[in-house]
Amino acid sequence: MPYLYGDPLKCTGCRICELYCSLCHERVLNPKKARLRIVRAEPAIDKPIACRQCADPPCAKVCPTDAITRNSKADLVIVNVGKCIGCGACVEACPFGAIWLHPEKKIALKCDLCRVCVSRCPVDALSVVTSEEFAGKKRFDLVERLKPILMERIPVPRG
Amino acid sequence: MAFKYSGYAGQVLEVDLTRGKAIAQALDPALARDYLGGAGYCSRLLYDEIGPKTRPLGPENVLIIATGPITGTLFPQASRHVVAAKSPLTDIWGEAHAAGHWGAELKFAGFDAIIVRGRSPRPVYLWIDDGKAKIKDAKRLWGHDVYETDAMIKEEIGDKSIKLLYIGQAGENLVRFAAVMNDLDRAAARTGMGAVMGSKRLKAVAVRGTRDIPIAEPKNYMKLMDEFHAKMLADPFTQGRADYGTPSLVELMNEIGRLPTRNYETGVFEHAEEIGGKTIRRKYLVKARADFSCLQRCGRYTCVPEGPYKYIGGSPEYETLSCVGSKCGIGDVEAILYAHHLCNRYGMDTCSFGGTVAWAMECYERGIITPKDTGGLDLKFGNHGAMVQLVHMVAFRKGFGNLLAEGSYHAAQKIGRGTEKYVMAIKKQEIAGQDGRAQKSMGLGNATAARGADHLYGFPVLDEVGFEKAIRERFGAKYLPEIGEKLNPKYKGLMVKECEDFAVVVESVGVCKYGTMIPPTFFYPDILRALNATTGMGLKERDLRKIGERIVNLNRMFNVREGIRRKDDTLPERLLKEPSPEGPPKGHVVELDEMLDEYYKLRGWDLKTGIPTRAKLRALGLEFTLKDLPRRGAA
Numbered sequence: 197m198p199y200l201y202g203d204p205l206k207c208t209g210c211r212i213c214e215l216y217c218s219l220c221h222e223r224v225l226n227p228k229k230a231r232l233r234i235v236r237a238e239p240a241i242d243k244p245i246a247c248r249q250c251a252d253p254p255c256a257k258v259c260p261t262d263a264i265t266r267n268s269k270a271d272l273v274i275v276n277v278g279k280c281i282g283c284g285a286c287v288e289a290c291p292f293g294a295i296w297l298h299p300e301k302k303i304a305l306k307c308d309l310c311r312v313c314v315s316r317c318p319v320d321a322l323s324v325v326t327s328e329e330f331a332g333k334k335r336f337d338l339v340e341r342l343k344p345i346l347m348e349r350i351p352v353p354r355g
Numbered sequence: 356m357a358f359k360y361s362g363y364a365g366q367v368l369e370v371d372l373t374r375g376k377a378i379a380q381a382l383d384p385a386l387a388r389d390y391l392g393g394a395g396y397c398s399r400l401l402y403d404e405i406g407p408k409t410r411p412l413g414p415e416n417v418l419i420i421a422t423g424p425i426t427g428t429l430f431p432q433a434s435r436h437v438v439a440a441k442s443p444l445t446d447i448w449g450e451a452h453a454a455g456h457w458g459a460e461l462k463f464a465g466f467d468a469i470i471v472r473g474r475s476p477r478p479v480y481l482w483i484d485d486g487k488a489k490i491k492d493a494k495r496l497w498g499h500d501v502y503e504t505d506a507m508i509k510e511e512i513g514d515k516s517i518k519l520l521y522i523g524q525a526g527e528n529l530v531r532f533a534a535v536m537n538d539l540d541r542a543a544a545r546t547g548m549g550a551v552m553g554s555k556r557l558k559a560v561a562v563r564g565t566r567d568i569p570i571a572e573p574k575n576y577m578k579l580m581d582e583f584h585a586k587m588l589a590d591p592f593t594q595g596r597a598d599y600g601t602p603s604l605v606e607l608m609n610e611i612g613r614l615p616t617r618n619y620e621t622g623v624f625e626h627a628e629e630i631g632g633k634t635i636r637r638k639y640l641v642k643a644r645a646d647f648s649c650l651q652r653c654g655r656y657t658c659v660p661e662g663p664y665k666y667i668g669g670s671p672e673y674e675t676l677s678c679v680g681s682k683c684g685i686g687d688v689e690a691i692l693y694a695h696h697l698c699n700r701y702g703m704d705t706c707s708f709g710g711t712v713a714w715a716m717e718c719y720e721r722g723i724i725t726p727k728d729t730g731g732l733d734l735k736f737g738n739h740g741a742m743v744q745l746v747h748m749v750a751f752r753k754g755f756g757n758l759l760a761e762g763s764y765h766a767a768q769k770i771g772r773g774t775e776k777y778v779m780a781i782k783k784q785e786i787a788g789q790d791g792r793a794q795k796s797m798g799l800g801n802a803t804a805a806r807g808a809d810h811l812y813g814f815p816v817l818d819e820v821g822f823e824k825a826i827r828e829r830f831g832a833k834y835l836p837e838i839g840e841k842l843n844p845k846y847k848g849l850m851v852k853e854c855e856d857f858a859v860v861v862e863s864v865g866v867c868k869y870g871t872m873i874p875p876t877f878f879y880p881d882i883l884r885a886l887n888a889t890t891g892m893g894l895k896e897r898d899l900r901k902i903g904e905r906i907v908n909l910n911r912m913f914n915v916r917e918g919i920r921r922k923d924d925t926l927p928e929r930l931l932k933e934p935s936p937e938g939p940p941k942g943h944v945v946e947l948d949e950m951l952d953e954y955y956k957l958r959g960w961d962l963k964t965g966i967p968t969r970a971k972l973r974a975l976g977l978e979f980t981l982k983d984l985p986r987r988g989a990a
Contacts, residue, residue: 205642208642208643208644208645208649208652209644209645210645210646210647210648210649210650210652211456211647211648212429212584212648212650215428215429215648216429216577219429219570219573219576219577220577222567223570223573224567224568224569224570224573225427225428225429225567225568225569225570226463226565226566226567226568227463228463228564228565229565229567235516236456236516237515238539239641239656239658239667239668240641240642240644240656240667242644299565300565316581316584318584318588318650318652319597319652
């Protein structure tokens, strides 16, 4: 299950992703119409937030018109714009604040994994990953870090 | 109704603080066409509204905060806004620029500019929410610094994502070089715009918006921006900027003997490495933090983790390191970092603050200013403790700080005793981190800049480190190699004139001088493509060049009306007569007169007076200024 991950250690908060997103989806420049947001908190934190395409999405569960579904073929959580009534129940349900309403059309906006922003991030802070990949990378990073200690305990012939 | 051109919000907020009214008005499309926006827009509007009779800190001064048509778009570094008014520091044309996220948000909130008139009877702040504006009470904010004000307004509005522009205590206390700050550490620093805002009792402007910036040609726009972004990122300069920001200029300027040290005694500082980009990156850098739509990310956060100078916050630029550091003979980097942080919190221009302290230090070393004047403060060069103490004293106008809060020019006028001789200011404003003896174009550019000593008005930097390709593109191959030689005065009139014309265009469309002036990635053709794709104005390159010249001449006429002449386009005596003592510029002074002659000739200004000719003003569509030309013989 891939999702858009934003690395807060790389993100500089330029919000170029927000502009490209609104340009690609809405043909205007407007961060409030973007499908991802950068959260700036002091001191020195910039964190991209986007839909995590949950396996069991709470937004879909609370949607009264079944406008939000998990499409297993596309491996995505999808909003059916025609069914959305703009009630905002999904906004309340999402634990990440990663879904919100379009400021004019009042329909739910969320990341559709189009990836337009990914290659355009000037510092490569955005990537599309799966939880399995994420965990795998973390495991290997950890073991790399522990390597010197572990190597001491392994009975390698030391000449 | 939609504005004639895309890219603009199409509305201006007119605020009358005396009457407590804020009204949205349509932006005049003719102004957009002839002056673009930003600096150009301000220059046209203020020319009519204020003049010689305007007291800079009186309610009759008009403060404009304006964005450009490209502000808030995807063009690299499209994050700029300008603050303009008559300056309380220089008593002439005043303007200061800043990046951040505030300018873009103002456009998303539905306004290109805010015009502030009058004076509020009590402290207030403006709250602009999606096209609607309210004047709100700021009594409880008054007296708080920028960081505190930021948190308090966000708490009051109940939204941490709003963008803020404000003054600190320096602006409230009418320090003549107070800055207008935004997004915590961004400063529209020069010419004392913060004092003008303080005189109006306007503490802050909070903005939030959900509106579009419409694009004239959305189809080609994304491809065009992809092309510009690729070009910007491919520039070898970009990575260096991202890694070090402008502090790396400390080492570079020291190498070329252009790092002002001990109030311009020399251009080489023995502690340059200790206060330079490498040290700051290695020991204090937290992370690079970009302003809106910025690929260069020279903005950064630094932190001094412990000790008396402990802080975390925005990081100083080169100008601060040289003005508060080397210029004061201070090699203690933590003291400089901390003084910068305090200046940001109090909302004060570090260039003028450092320049004024350096002036006081030289006078102290020479025994003209004594401990009796300073209240016992030992102002020897290098005394960082005293310098840091002065930040507080100036911002709150305490003791000796009250005198320094006037700026070095006014302070020297008050104190007399020959201290005037050591004022390193032009048209009353302190020179930033430049020594024209080591780079002649910078010497000339500082002398001609409309807002007093200012390296950025023309920002002639292509001769600094030899951008030969850009020089060929921008000025023509026939001027090489002389034009690219920083110690050679030849063709520097041409360089400064051309740079000024382009720089005001850059500042009128709302983009940064990084990426346009240095590195010289984008020039007229690129700005033109971006501007036309964004706005649909259908301009030609010659239109843009003419607009640039028009704005420079209008700024000049504003100053001519205030009595500025050729005699004022000068440099402190030290740079004209005392040869640089060491490093590459050893033995050099600034050959100002010959460069000025060339500059005036190219500008079409009178060689003797420096006043634009009637023919030039007419050719630029500035007929309305003709009435203000001094009568023959009266100049």
